[in-house]
Amino acid sequence: MAKNNEDLMDKVVSLCKRRGFIFQSSDIYGGLANAWDYGPYGVELKNNLKRAWWKSVVQERDDIFGMDASILMHPKVWEASGHVENFYDLKSDCKSCKKRFKTADLKDQNKCPECAGELTEGRKFNLMFKTYQGPVEDVANLIYLRPETAQGMFVNFLNILDSKHPKLPFGLAQIGKAFRNEITPGNFTFRTREFEQMEVEYFTRPEEADKKLEEWIDYRFKWYLDLGIKKENLKKRPHTKEELAHYAKACTDIEYNFPFGWSELEGVANRTDFDLKQHAEASGKDLQYFDDAEKKKFYPYIIEPSGGVDRSVLAFLTDAYHEEKVKADTRVVLKLHKDLAPTKVAVLPLLKNRPQIVELAKKIASGLKKSFITVYDDTAAIGKLYRRQDEVGTLFCVTIDVQSLEDKQVTVRSRDTMQQERVNINQLQNYLGTFLSS
Ligand code: ATP
Numbered sequence: 259m260a261k262n263n264e265d266l267m268d269k270v271v272s273l274c275k276r277r278g279f280i281f282q283s284s285d286i287y288g289g290l291a292n293a294w295d296y297g298p299y300g301v302e303l304k305n306n307l308k309r310a311w312w313k314s315v316v317q318e319r320d321d322i323f324g325m326d327a328s329i330l331m332h333p334k335v336w337e338a339s340g341h342v343e344n345f346y347d348l349k350s351d352c353k354s355c356k357k358r359f360k361t362a363d364l365k366d367q368n369k370c371p372e373c374a375g376e377l378t379e380g381r382k383f384n385l386m387f388k389t390y391q392g393p394v395e396d397v398a399n400l401i402y403l404r405p406e407t408a409q410g411m412f413v414n415f416l417n418i419l420d421s422k423h424p425k426l427p428f429g430l431a432q433i434g435k436a437f438r439n440e441i442t443p444g445n446f447t448f449r450t451r452e453f454e455q456m457e458v459e460y461f462t463r464p465e466e467a468d469k470k471l472e473e474w475i476d477y478r479f480k481w482y483l484d485l486g487i488k489k490e491n492l493k494k495r496p497h498t499k500e501e502l503a504h505y506a507k508a509c510t511d512i513e514y515n516f517p518f519g520w521s522e523l524e525g526v527a528n529r530t531d532f533d534l535k536q537h538a539e540a541s542g543k544d545l546q547y548f549d550d551a552e553k554k555k556f557y558p559y560i561i562e563p564s565g566g567v568d569r570s571v572l573a574f575l576t577d578a579y580h581e582e583k584v585k586a587d588t589r590v591v592l593k594l595h596k597d598l599a600p601t602k603v604a605v606l607p608l609l610k611n612r613p614q615i616v617e618l619a620k621k622i623a624s625g626l627k628k629s630f631i632t633v634y635d636d637t638a639a640i641g642k643l644y645r646r647q648d649e650v651g652t653l654f655c656v657t658i659d660v661q662s663l664e665d666k667q668v669t670v671r672s673r674d675t676m677q678q679e680r681v682n683i684n685q686l687q688n689y690l691g692t693f694l695s696s
Pocket residue numbers: 438440447448449450451452453454455522523524525564565566567568569
């Protein structure tokens with residue numbers, strides 16, 4: 259299917275709702291704009307994606323430690339990090355229609371793109387959500403919802419040095435929620451005010467930082483391809499000097515060709531020693547690394563691959579969406595990578611009014627559930643059951659028929675090839691395992 263076709267996004271959004279991947283938040287109250295809830299398939303997909311990331315950046319490496327810092331942090335963190343002063347967008351309001359725009363998105367910063375009315379000058383708007391800790395709502399109790407997970411790792415640098423005694427280069431990794439009061443959220447889950455990030459903070463010798471930045475860009479780029487994103491839909495885009503965040507010396511975005519155009523999936527930045535120096539100064543703690551061999555102290559540089567869970571889920575969903583003509587029918591199939599597919603196996607009895615078939619099918623399903631995410635479904639005719647499973651990306655359908663009662667074999671149908679094979683029930687687990695194990 260051609261990318262950028264106008265209705266691909268609509269089709270994905272509709273599939274997400276219809277089949278229980280992603281729902282509008284607070285739907286029964288008319289919905290909360292730009293907030294989304296992950297349903298039964300969505301949460302499996304999202305968890306699989308996070309697991310695949312964790313496996314790649316923590317489990318399979320011996321230089322990275324996992325972490326899980328709290329969302330609420332000391333307000334001084336955000337002063338030291340520069341977010342209180344610098345984490346803002348400029349917004350322009352239309353004096354006639356009252357619509358609000360991100361100034362940077364406007365072609366003409368004086369004229370409203372909706373009604374041609376006069377716009378206010380771009381005004382700074384800090385993107386951090388504020389709240390109060392404890393029952394008293396005064397300035398002394400003001401805290402922020404974190405706008406990035408990164409700071410939770412920087413402020414734990416000393417704890418990691420003292421508890422793990424790592425040698426450079428080493429990194430910290432975490433997945434967690436972040437909040438930004440975006441002026442113009444939209445494009446489904448692409449830009450929201452509450453989202454999840456997967457971030458690595460990789461501490462390295464300053465003289466090696468440029469090389470490590472390139473290594474990380476390649477490592478992360480390959481991760482998306484290995485999980486099935488089509489090569490032609492992924493590219494690297496180095497930032498211009500003007501675009502760089504206040505803390506960064508260099509940054510390359512990994513972009514995906516979304517139905518609404520090329521947009522950022524992940525940013526890989528060289529944050530230099532900015533954060534450690536800022537926190538050392540503000541906290542009064544020595545956050546330098548002591549090099550045993552050279553007997554000297556210095557601030558490491560930090561390479562940060564920072565990706566969005568929700569944006570990745572959306573990219574993998576749109577990339578996997580396929581429509582195929584099968585006779586007079588259109589077969590919708592989500593060709594998700596086996597590690598990402600929410601359901602691995604569906605067990606389907608061919609005749610639900612034959613108790614022996616149903617009993618055998620349920621027994622097989624409950625056996626498989628111990629190893630793979632497996633569902634049992636007998637609520638429609640087999641053709642419809644197959645279509646349902648294709649739409650949510652289930653890798654294998656196992657059907658049990660009258661013959662299965664005699665020859666102890668079942669039919670296994672592959673999602674991608676639609677080939678069917680008879681397999682002995684006692685070999686089914688191994689058969690599926692050879693395809694599904696990573
Ligand atoms: P953008 O330019 O799209 O606003 P950014 O450069 O501000 O993104 P970063 O600060 O680099 O984003 O955040 C790292 C990652 O977190 C992004 O690549 C993206 O995947 C995710 N992310 C950032 N903001 C949002 C958001 N509002 N909604 C969903 N994901 C987000």
